[in-house]
Amino acid sequence: MSIDTTVDRAVSTIDPFSHGFLRDPYPHHEALRETGPVVWLEQYGIWAMARHQEVRDALTDWQTYCSSAGVGLSDFRKEPPWRPPSIILEADPPLHTRTRAVLTRILSPAAINNLRATFEREAELLVARLIEQREFDGIADIAEAYPLKVFPDAVGLSEDGRENLLPYGSMVFNSFGPRNDLFDAAMANAGPVRDWIMSKCSRAALAPGGLGMQIFQAVDSGELTEAEAGMLVRSFLSAGIDTTVYGLGNALSCFAYYPEQWRILRENPKLIRGAFEEVLRFEAPVQTFFRTTTKAVDVSGVGIGDGEKVLLFLAAANRDPRRWDRPDIFDVNRRATGHMTFGTGIHGCVGQAVARLESEAIFGALTKRVASFELTGKPELRLNNTLRGLDTLPLRVVPA
Template sequence: MQTEAHYQGAPILDVDPFSTEFLTDPYPFHEQLREAGPVVWIPKYKVWAMARYEEVRHVLDDWETFCSSAGGGLSNFNQEKPWRPPSIILEADPPMHNRTRGVLAPLLNRAALNKLREGFDEKAKLLVDSALARQEVDGVKDIAEVFPLQVFPDAVGLQKEGRENLLPYANMAFNAFGPRNELFEEAFKEAEKVTDWIMNQCRREALSEDGFGAQIYAAADAGEISEQEAGMLVRSLLTAGLDTTMYGITSALYSFASFPEQWSLIRENPALLRPAFEEVVRFQSPVQTFFRTTTCKTQVAGVPIDADQKVLLFLGAANRDPRRWEAPDTFDVRRRAVGHVGFGHGIHVCVGQMVARLEAESVLTELVKRVERIELNGEPVRRLNNTLRGLSSLPLKLYAAD
């Protein structure tokens, strides 16, 4: 990695953030990015990059200068056609963003989601029953994927048949935020089939009458959004509401298996469970990166950046920036992790973050009650993705509490 050369005052780093080496073990690269400077230039993709907490949060805060409407990934929608119609929530700016987020926000706030809590808790109990009966489980396939794939599509009002298409679709969407590398090509092998199924499920007539989807279409009937926009918002829920939650639950299980003393602390004091999940998101950062695009000439930390430039934000690196966090590479459930950027920040902060928290809380609460110890029972297998950091397999052994 080279730091001697500079471009417009920023260090030039010869690094590929989407390489197998980087995605497998990003932490040494994150440190090099942070220590090189507040803003760096990555020539391979001709993008600016920021890995320190202060600059990342600043950019996320300033949507007028650093927009989302030109794409949340490497692709610049001002210069090239996106692979699908852009998300009208994630890849939109005000005033459209205000209008569409205004439809979703009441559906996904804590008060609304608390109505789902009883059903989530009941399903979490059944899930833990099954896991404890076997004792040896795969934390990904038997817990982290199973639970969100059941409860969230139910909440949206999705039909049961064909739900196996949800995971490959989300994998496509998050890989598409990166370059057209091998991960992208592999994810898109069955793109037509998976995309067609998703689009069909977003239609009004495909949804149940009592889910989030029906409520979104009710907003269309009330004139808040168009019929077409309603279908796109349902699609946004299906894209963002599964993989990030699965990766979050997987990260929690992996963290507690790796640091058993932290699990013991939560079992001794269950009030730590909610802040513990925030620490999981900070420490593991399931969503590692997102892009913004400059709308005008600007400066960050004294570095001039032209208009229509892509800016790569390393959320995972910001969440371990020693300038912001004490002992950032230590997993500590007693830490006050408020302020992490694992769910983003600013007007585009993850609209589904309360769903993720509720699902994780339901599963972890049941585990805390009934599982004394979570142990690694084999070598975890990393799942590489251009945006997300998680596992494809997590062998665990669960020890029931007396």
């Protein structure tokens, strides 16, 4: 098939990694959606998709839009990555099929349910302490503190050095963008952080019975090599924390800015799971991911060549009026199923059940104890090339 990639090409000069864009992406998302189903971004010489249908179609067609060339701007086939590629996130079948099967089993519904009592107990303890304080930082004291406790515990990670987890995640997610100031800042202390992460990915470093050791049991059964198991543990530690931290922080921010939605949730706690999905749609912690074409393809009449980078705007798809009614309204009664924050298809977020469990536990505890949230200062954004969330969220709680 011959596809002409030079005609009828919508072009934009928008820089999706500029500070201005990252601080307020939504007007730019609208502009990209309305420019066309596929847009050429002049600044980087890449394609972009911002509409729900096109983003979803690309995510589900792994044969045409591969992940193995990297899910960031750089093409692993042309330049070496700063770390060994993830054998789950940055892999395609057949390798991805084998590694995904191990993680899917370890994170089965039964396995997640086994974590529930511990996650809920830790959430209750944390919320009880914060209620006594009345004032706290919603990011440091909840959105970071809770995942940094329960998830590493579940993996079987020792407590020493856990302060390296968020800097490592920042390195990973900023590296998906260009080599800009955000990337440079994230990589400033890369050596020691990377060394610590690697030291925690071996069988000897993990506690018996944890999720990490269960990955190594797949070595004993012949499903993985020892090296592959270590790489999967590393992927666990990079992908399993930051996205949840940003998601919980964004949820707290939404409930502080839209107190009537918190009242609805308190009156009907059964809405908690659906409300978190609405947070993920409305204020997506994961804003973008890249794919690379494996062949020439026609998308809505636009020709994209073989070996082209395509930037998928997950957050823009989540507010596409072609898919959602009143997309710019935060509504905990909305059925937000179909948002793109966790991706979809074979590369859909493998740990999304853990994130949902954490949100249910923490907001279950909060609905019982907190009548309302009040901002005591101006929240500060934490700029990131891939993630969207806050650095600080000064809150005061009114006890129930």
